[in-house]
Amino acid sequence: MLITADIVLFLSLVWPFLAGAIIAIFAPDARTGEEDARTRFTQLAANFSVVSFTLSALNVPLSLYLSATAAEGVEFGWMVEMPLATIGCLLLHAGLVSQCFAPPQPEEDRALVARDTVPFWTTGLLSLAMLLEEPVARAGMLLSAPILAVILLDTGAGRGQNGWNTLRRTATGALLVFSGFLHPNLTVEGILAALGFCLLAGLFPAALSRGNPSPSRPGNAPELLRAATATLAVAALLATFPLPPPTMFAFRGTLFVLGLATLVVATLRLRLSRAGQIDAIAQASLGLAAIAAGVIHPLVADLALLGPLLATPWLAGTPATSAKATVISRWLLLLPGFCALLCAVTLVAGISLPLTLLLIAAALPALRPVSRLIATHHAPARVAPSRVPASRPNTQPTPIHSGTPEPRS
């Protein structure tokens, strides 16, 4: 059984890099290739992503069995295989499948190679980050994935500034995590590490500045979301480790506070502006995941992360998306997050009542925009502008089905 688990783990770790390399080698040129070849090629990437999802799904029962028999995580060299880590990998690969099957975005200046290859490679790196044994090595892997995406995707004209800002944020987070884990003072270690993970995931201090995303150039938004998801999954996993009590307290407390702040920022943004709703909901889910990691429930954190990871590729404002798919993906975006919110409220209620009230108060402003987002799918999307309250005549109402963030004038 151990040998089987070893082989499957190895395959599931190697396959994303292999698949990405195969796609990169056999890709037709983006502009010269015929339409037929391009659709067939996109089908290839989708099939590969299904294979990687299957491999990582096979890991879960094996690791469950092994942990049931061995009582602790099973080590393979530098890896340690735990059920929670394999579930995190499964989450990442589910996001990869969703992205590969989603209708392609109309990006004229990006080759098919970049669109189809980079997700595989970054998913491979992030799965490594889930499974490596040492926290420092995990942080290194979490840093390498956004940098790879920046190098390979942010080459187009006008996108360098986005890449530089991403590099600044992730580098700050990763350096804080490194210096936190290497610090001998236990409390400082926990605070610095949690702060670094939150910056790496784009939570509170970095979430404030996301008000002006560039609408016409989507950049590597799915990559950033995947990296943030993996970061929070790793942080939730690390919170369950047996660390010294001061470290643990500081780590969880910082995660909880920053997650709550992110939730407040995201819900207020959702309430106050109609632009970039999908982004704000994804950010609120990330904050919720940080809260769940703070109260040491990694499964709830994974549940909160599931929604944006699965749904955002379908809500990216592509004209090819059918109305039914939009409706389904909207429910998919909101329902796991709502369940995670309910779970988090019950869990926090067991700890302290004021924190519970604070959490509910933080989530309340999102109630009306979210219900409106759900309700509008019955009517055609063009009806949506009429629902704008007349008190804000200056705001340009955006058609709600286009999930791309719009600039606020």
Added chain:
Amino acid sequence: MTLALALLPLLALFTILAGLAATPALGILTALSIVLLRHSASTPLPPVILFTAITALTVSVAPAWWLSRYTEDTAGRPRIASALALSLVMLVAASLSLPSEDLLQPPAILAVPFVPMDAAVVTVALAVTFIGLVTLSLRSGVRYQFAGLLTACNGLLLTAANIRTPYAGWLIGACVLLLAGAGTWLASRLSLLRMKAPVEAPVPGSARQGGTRQESLVPEGTAEGVVEPETTGPGSAEQGRETR
């Protein structure tokens, strides 16, 4: 505590003002401190120490040399005062983070996963890292921010070399090399517009992108300065205006 170690935070504060001009000196001092870390141990120069020292030198000297061919005009406010103030606060905080050397005595040290060689180095390295990160997030202008990133990398390398277990040094050295490489490439792209000598005009990395770059090559000279303000709206027109 050597003289090089004592001068490191001062030099890191100086990078806020001088930017990339001060980075090579900082790298030399960092490498010197790393080499002198284990002068009393039985093996004064294990391979990981050499690797981190060489990495510190490379990371500080090579990007400064490479980017010296580019200039940029700092469009935004330089924000030196706020960066300096926050840096001083972080310097004090880093010094307070390790209250006394009693913490490194046997009963407490058993709980620590990474044992440092020298307690004085911990706070100095953390201070350098913090100053670099403050510069990275507060100063405007890509070159100054990048100098901050390199400063933080130097501090982190010193921290990693201070650890008894060797693999942290290897790992963090590799990560720092990756960061500095990606940062150099992006910074040279972003300050491409105001090149000092437009005659030589090499577009770094234009050959390795192949077909992807074909379209972006045409507006290359105007890519960051002209195209982006029109397409991304107000706020991102100036390179340094965004804050975290």
